[in-house]
Amino acid sequence: MIGSKEELASWEEETRACPESDQEEEIKESLPPIKSKLKTKRKVIVNVSCTKYDVVKRVAKEFFQWRLDFKDDNLNWDLFWTDGAVQPEKLLQMKPYQKINHFPGMYSLARKNFLGKNLNKMRKLYSEDYCFYPKTWLIPSELSDLRNQSLISKNKVYIVKPEASCQGRGIFLTKNLDVFEQDDRYVVQEYLKHPFLIEGLKFDLRLYVLVAGCDPLRIYLHKEGLARFATESYVKPSGQNLAKQCMHLTNYAINKNSENFVFNEDPANDDIGHKRSLTATMKLLEEMGHNTAKLWEDIKEIIIKTLCSVQPFLSHTYRACQPDDPFNGMCFEILGFDIILDKKLKPWLLEVNHSPSFTTDSPLDWKIKFQVISEAMTLLNINTDNKKIYLSKQRQDILKRALGKKNADFKDQKKEEILRAQSKRDRWEKSHLGSFQQIYPDHKEKDYEKFIESAKNIWVESTGRKTALKKEEDRPLTMENNGIKKAVKITPKVKSANRSSSVAYSPIGNSDDRRAASPNVFERLSQIPKKEYIMTTQAAPDPCFRLEQSTIDFSPKPPTPTIDLAIYLEKNPMKLKNKKRHESPRNARLDDILKEKRIFENMKRTLGFQEQPMQIKSVIAADLLDEDFLFSEGKFLMPKIGSFSPSIYRKRQITNKSLYNWM
Numbered sequence: 213m214i215g216s217k218e219e220l221a222s223w224e225e226e227t228r229a230c231p232e233s234d235q236e237e238e239i240k241e242s243l244p245p246i247k248s249k250l251k252t253k254r255k256v257i258v259n260v261s262c263t264k265y266d267v268v269k270r271v272a273k274e275f276f277q278w279r280l281d282f283k284d285d286n287l288n289w290d291l292f293w294t295d296g297a298v299q300p301e302k303l304l305q306m307k308p309y310q311k312i313n314h315f316p317g318m319y320s321l322a323r324k325n326f327l328g329k330n331l332n333k334m335r336k337l338y339s340e341d342y343c344f345y346p347k348t349w350l351i352p353s354e355l356s357d358l359r360n361q362s363l364i365s366k367n368k369v370y371i372v373k374p375e376a377s378c379q380g381r382g383i384f385l386t387k388n389l390d391v392f393e394q395d396d397r398y399v400v401q402e403y404l405k406h407p408f409l410i411e412g413l414k415f416d417l418r419l420y421v422l423v424a425g426c427d428p429l430r431i432y433l434h435k436e437g438l439a440r441f442a443t444e445s446y447v448k449p450s451g452q453n454l455a456k457q458c459m460h461l462t463n464y465a466i467n468k469n470s471e472n473f474v475f476n477e478d479p480a481n482d483d484i485g486h487k488r489s490l491t492a493t494m495k496l497l498e499e500m501g502h503n504t505a506k507l508w509e510d511i512k513e514i515i516i517k518t519l520c521s522v523q524p525f526l527s528h529t530y531r532a533c534q535p536d537d538p539f540n541g542m543c544f545e546i547l548g549f550d551i552i553l554d555k556k557l558k559p560w561l562l563e564v565n566h567s568p569s570f571t572t573d574s575p576l577d578w579k580i581k582f583q584v585i586s587e588a589m590t591l592l593n594i595n596t597d598n599k600k601i602y603l604s605k606q607r608q609d610i611l612k613r614a615l616g617k618k619n620a621d622f623k624d625q626k627k628e629e630i631l632r633a634q635s636k637r638d639r640w641e642k643s644h645l646g647s648f649q650q651i652y653p654d655h656k657e658k659d660y661e662k663f664i665e666s667a668k669n670i671w672v673e674s675t676g677r678k679t680a681l682k683k684e685e686d687r688p689l690t691m692e693n694n695g696i697k698k699a700v701k702i703t704p705k706v707k708s709a710n711r712s713s714s715v716a717y718s719p720i721g722n723s724d725d726r727r728a729a730s731p732n733v734f735e736r737l738s739q740i741p742k743k744e745y746i747m748t749t750q751a752a753p754d755p756c757f758r759l760e761q762s763t764i765d766f767s768p769k770p771p772t773p774t775i776d777l778a779i780y781l782e783k784n785p786m787k788l789k790n791k792k793r794h795e796s797p798r799n800a801r802l803d804d805i806l807k808e809k810r811i812f813e814n815m816k817r818t819l820g821f822q823e824q825p826m827q828i829k830s831v832i833a834a835d836l837l838d839e840d841f842l843f844s845e846g847k848f849l850m851p852k853i854g855s856f857s858p859s860i861y862r863k864r865q866i867t868n869k870s871l872y873n874w875m
Contacts, residue, residue, distance in 0.1 A: 254596045255279045259286065262294035265570040267578065271585045291594055295567050297322075298543075303533040306542060309598035314566065315426060315543045317529040320522040322566035324399040325350055325375035330521045333670050334663065341663070344514045345561040350375075351398040358400060359389050369403040369449045371460075378565070380463030385454040403460075404560060405448055408553035410496065415441040416462040416562060417490060419549040420584045421515055422648060424592065424641075425540040427527035429519060429664075431652040432591065432645075433512060436580050437490030443470040462552070468573070479579040489580060502557050511559050512651045515549055518561060519652075520660055524668040538626075538633035544592055546584065587646035593637070 258272040261284040272278045272291075281289055291311050298314040306312065320326045328348035335342040349358040362368060370389070374382040375397050385403060392398065407414050418438040424430040444459040453459060458470045467473055467486060474485040482489035483496065498504045534542055548568025551559045570585070572578040641650070652660070 256291065256594055256596055257281050257289045259283075259289040259292045261286075262292075262296065264295060267570050267572050267581050268293055268585060271582060271589065275582075275586050276589065290596065290599065291589075297566065300529055300533050303530070303543065306534070307599075307602060308534075308537060308542065309602045310542065311592065311594060312543055313545060315423065315526050315530065315545050316533065317522075317526050318545060318547075318566045320525055321518065321547070321564045323376050324373055324563060325397070327518075327564060328399050328401075330667075331518070334517075334521045334667065337666050338663070342517060344510075344517070344559065346401040346404060349400045351392055351396055351400055352394055355389075355392060362389055369405065369454070370400050371403045373399045373401070375399050379465035379569075380457070380461050381465075383457075383461060383463075385449060385460055387451075387454075403449060404552065404554055406555045407446065408555055408557060409446055410441070410493070412445040413441045413443075413486075414446045414460070414462055415439050415493075416550055416552040417493070417511075418568070419490070419511065419515070419551060420568070421547045421549055422588050422591065423519065423545045423547060426523060426530050426543070427540055429523055429652050430540070431516060431519060431650070432648040433515060433651050434584050434587070435491065435647045435649060436583060438577075438580060439488045439490055439493040440464050441467070441486040441488070443467045443472040443486055464569075475574050476576040477574070479575045482576055485574075485576075487574065487576065489576065497557075507553075507557055507559065511549075511551055514551070514559060514561050516652050516660055517663060518549075518564065520663040521667050523664050524671045528671075538630040539637055540634070541592065541637065544588070546588055583647065587648060590644050590646060591641055591648060593640050593644070 256272075256276065256278040257280075258278050259281045260269050260272070261282050263269070269280060272293075273280055278291075287305075289310065291313075293313050296314075297319060298312055298316050300316040302312065303316055320330060328350055331342060331345055332348060347361075349355070349361075351358070367387075369385055369387055371383065371385050377383075409415075416439075418440060420434040420437055422432040422434070424432060440462050442458055442460070442462050444456060446459060447453055449460065457466050458472075461467070464487060472486075476482065476485035476487055478484075483492035494504050494508075497507070530543060545566065546568065548565035550562040550565070552562055553559055570581050572581060
């Protein structure tokens with residue numbers, strides 16, 4: 213028994229010093245581990261099921277400590293990296309906190325035929341601004357124009373590229389244009405005979421451009437890139453050397469198989485070999501006495517003008533899929549711009565790669581591509597907080613709907629949300645640029661607005677939307693804000709010998725004008741005082757219907773009872789004379805229906821009417837489209853056509869779209 217404090221202290225020391233028995237250790241090992249109550253922070257999930265590049269996976273896993281997902285059908289991810297193009301359906305299914313590394317519709321730059329087509333359209337408008345790429349023809353549509361051009365300049369050499377290929381496959385040089393057949397699909401360009409040479413070799417520059425947003429454009433250019441050299445000394449093209457690809461082509465996929473190719477084994481010495489760093493090449497040009505600062509500015513202009521030519525199409529596709537994205541950041545893309553220099557150091561655009569190769573065959577490749585990808589992901593601010601904010605906002609919206617709360621100033625709140633989101637994004641990107649340089653928007657932003665506006669007009673015209681807009685502008689209007697056809701004029705009734713006046717409607721106008729009544733129209737209709745009116749026609753360039761005389765009397769004799777004809781028919785079903793179930797309501801005229809004597813006779817007997825005429829308050833018409841509605845002076849909603857089918861009325865729910873209010 214332990215008595216004094218000294219004895220207790222000595223016993224505790226002996227207990228701590230005494231090792232545990234083997235049995236106690238076995239019991240402890242058999243027990244389940246104690247789970248910590250501290251919640252571990254959720255990691256960013258990157259879906260890499262559609263990419264083959266190890267550098268992308270290692271950047272995500274090793275550099276950022278993110279979790280990789282290899283299941284293509286899994287929808288729980290924060291970033292989806294794919295080597296192929298992205299369809300609009302993929303973007304449509306994405307949550308606001310998710311990001312994907314391609315824009316739907318970027319093929320308008322990545323495919324050689326679309327790139328040439330878009331740039332040619334812009335060159336017709338701005339010949340001096342869009343002279344940064346070789347003259348381009350699309351085969352077979354522009355083959356005759358190409359042959360006519362060759363008759364003027366007979367010594368021209370042309371480089372021929374398949375319209376949808378990469379890595380130099382299928383490219384050849386030719387002087388003879390008879391090699392093309394009618395079914396061939398190529399992109400033909402003038403060959404630059406006088407390129408800038410380093411050590412007697414032809415080369416081009418691979419620049420990495422991050423497009424972080426399309427509406428508006430957000431463009432970043434990385435300061436590092438690659439210079440890819442041919443492996444044979446350059447000689448002007450002639451009939452004897454046109455087939456030498458390693459002399460005329462600078463593609464790495466072609467030249468790496470040459471016996472003359474020298475790999476760079478030391479990333480610190482990035483000015484050696486047939487693939488060098490962009491910074492080392494620019495430094496060499498500067499040492500040779502060339503103005504590299506002007507060259508860099510010219511390259512930035514080429515990149516911006518090229519993207520301006522397709523911005524309207526990218527923006528339209530993006531907003532059609534995600535109209536409520538305030539950050540303008542669910543899509544991003546690292547593009548590979550290939551630039552070649554002529555002997556005057558003028559840069560020329562060769563092509564744009566929407567999925568540039570991220571293979572790492574050498575330490576220099578690994579160094580540059582690892583830096584580009586990691587700094588791009590940092591700049592994009594990919595984190596788990598965006599998902600938390602989205603889920604929290606979703607719960608708040610559900611709660612508001614459950615409590616019946618409505619946002620009175622929805623548009624103002626939307627604008628404020630967009631401004632806050634853009635401001636937050638600007639602050640982050642300015643402080644996390646790394647080696648990226650923001651080239652758009654910048655202080656010259658207004659100089660490029662005309663290019664975007666012209667590209668938008670070209671895109672609108674090519675889609676046929678311009679013709680539709682012009683038709684709408686040419687239509688006569690009665691309401692400035694609603695764009696309503698003017699076909700009927702309603703005037704106060706005047707005394708006449710014949711007090712009976714009624715109308716029947718038959719559509720003869722353009723059926724493409726589909727307009728529906730808004731709920732506020734019906735609210736105004738209920739407040740219109742019941743006055744006596746007659747209806748007269750007024751000439752219009754594009755009348756949508758004509759008025760015809762009939763025998764129905766719409767002249768009220770107060771007090772005149774009103775009746776909902778559709779509700780009456782629902783309570784008193786009857787078959788209409790000479791009306792078949794399969795007939796379309798548009799093929800029946802309103803006067804044919806209203807002249808059915810049995811309907812009016814039954815209504816008179818049921819409601820106790822005598823000789824006084826009735827005023828029809830509302831009518832339900834079945835299976836009518838928006839084009840069957842017409843405003844007149846912004847007050848009356850009048851039908852072009854109409855018919856009744858009591859069996860349909862009993863099944864259909866009365867809606868504003870099918871309600872005709874008559875006075």
